[in-house]
Amino acid sequence: MRSTRLALAACAVLLLGACLPVTTKTPVGSTAGFANDPSLAGTWVGSTKGDPAVSYFHFLPKEDKTITLVGVTPPQKDEKGGWGTYTLQTTVLGKNHYMNAHEWLDDGKPADQKAQEANVTVYYTIEGDTLKAYLFDEDKVKALIASHKIAGTVDPGQFGDVHITEDAAKLDAMLTKPDASRLFTLLVTLHRVK
Amino acid sequence: MSRFPAILALAAALILSACYPPVTSHQVGTTVGIKNDPAVVGVWRAPGDKEHRPTYLHFLPRLEGPMAVLMVEGGPQPDGDWNEVSVTTARFGTFGFMNARLISGNGKSIEDQPEGTIPLLYRFGAKGRLLLYLPDETATKAAIKAGKIKGTITDNGKGDAVITADGAALDKFLSSPAGQALYIKPTTFTRVE
Numbered sequence: 187m188r189s190t191r192l193a194l195a196a197c198a199v200l201l202l203g204a205c206l207p208v209t210t211k212t213p214v215g216s217t218a219g220f221a222n223d224p225s226l227a228g229t230w231v232g233s234t235k236g237d238p239a240v241s242y243f244h245f246l247p248k249e250d251k252t253i254t255l256v257g258v259t260p261p262q263k264d265e266k267g268g269w270g271t272y273t274l275q276t277t278v279l280g281k282n283h284y285m286n287a288h289e290w291l292d293d294g295k296p297a298d299q300k301a302q303e304a305n306v307t308v309y310y311t312i313e314g315d316t317l318k319a320y321l322f323d324e325d326k327v328k329a330l331i332a333s334h335k336i337a338g339t340v341d342p343g344q345f346g347d348v349h350i351t352e353d354a355a356k357l358d359a360m361l362t363k364p365d366a367s368r369l370f371t372l373l374v375t376l377h378r379v380k
Numbered sequence: 381m382s383r384f385p386a387i388l389a390l391a392a393a394l395i396l397s398a399c400y401p402p403v404t405s406h407q408v409g410t411t412v413g414i415k416n417d418p419a420v421v422g423v424w425r426a427p428g429d430k431e432h433r434p435t436y437l438h439f440l441p442r443l444e445g446p447m448a449v450l451m452v453e454g455g456p457q458p459d460g461d462w463n464e465v466s467v468t469t470a471r472f473g474t475f476g477f478m479n480a481r482l483i484s485g486n487g488k489s490i491e492d493q494p495e496g497t498i499p500l501l502y503r504f505g506a507k508g509r510l511l512l513y514l515p516d517e518t519a520t521k522a523a524i525k526a527g528k529i530k531g532t533i534t535d536n537g538k539g540d541a542v543i544t545a546d547g548a549a550l551d552k553f554l555s556s557p558a559g560q561a562l563y564i565k566p567t568t569f570t571r572v573e
């Protein structure tokens with residue numbers, strides 16, 4: 187278990203345990219293209235459901251159509267805090283907004299190879315100054331894979347990682363649907379720091 | 381002068397600095413004890429203005445050793461900088477010093493910097509504001525040239541000011557009025573709750 191408790195949208199699960207969130211073989215939105223969502227830029231603060239730890243999320247748009255996310259959890263009562271960085275690509279499929287997140291640094295050190303290579307999909311909504319980020323619901327994706335509604339694999343073991351291996355066109359088509367958000371579960375609610 | 385990477389946002393003013401601030405070859409505070417000051421731990425913000433982005437400072441203590449400080453530029457403009465700095469602190473009553481050394485800028489290690497640490501002065505102002513002062517380069521060079529404090533000004537074309545005085549002499553000087561005079565203009569940070 188890692189030392190940090192960064193409640194980072196794409197990676198809280200990564201930081202809290204050995205398991206990866208659901209990953210995709212191809213980035214979501216590759217058929218539509220990527221463009222930085224300007225509404226993300228700036229600093230947000232919030233916490234995951236049931237976790238009193240507050241984290242700050244600095245979204246720093248870059249000219250290369252990626253966003254660097256610097257996430258920092260300040261020291262809490264029994265925690266020293268921690269920080270991490272992520273590289274994001276954002277895309278819009280239909281009316282649905284997504285990020286593809288790759289972990290980069292964990293407390294200043296390169297994240298482990300598995301985490302760096304993982305492409306983690308985050309579905310998100312912004313209403314006013316509230317940002318809600320969602321990860322794929324693992325059980326729902328497992329069910330889709332089991333019923334062959336989407337191509338994917340589930341690693342062995344009770345906590346085996348789930349990987350969507352569907353090709354880009356089918357993946358994007360599925361996530362373009364208006365009800366695609368049903369495949370996701372809320373991870374974190376953030377508020378813009380003004 | 382060394383090209384000061386425009387990423388040391390330990391104070392927002394630093395972002396526009398063209399050269400490396402004065403450094404000390406010994407850390408400030410050896411006579412009073414160098415330890416993490418809990419009063420600075422947490423999140424601070426300088427608001428920015430028309431020319432500067434807002435800057436956030438995250439002070440993160442470690443189980444041992446220096447604190448990690450994350451400095452992140454805010455605002456919606458592209459290509460904001462973020463940096464990691466290693467910081468130790470020492471309190472001298474109502475003020476203190478931070479010994480700061482850049483670790484990385486935008487995720488890349490920073491190799492091109494003088495040996496030593498940057499001695500920042502800090503105080504707490506009204507309403508708990510954190511006032512951070514960089515040593516003024518001109519005043520520091522003048523103090524070195526006048527023999528007020530032992531140091532060097534490199535002749536490698538960069539003109540970096542390095543205070544080489546030992547710990548005791550350094551603490552005595554920087555806590556004196558002559559030493560405090562090296563610190564002229566603060567950058568004000570407000571704690572983010």
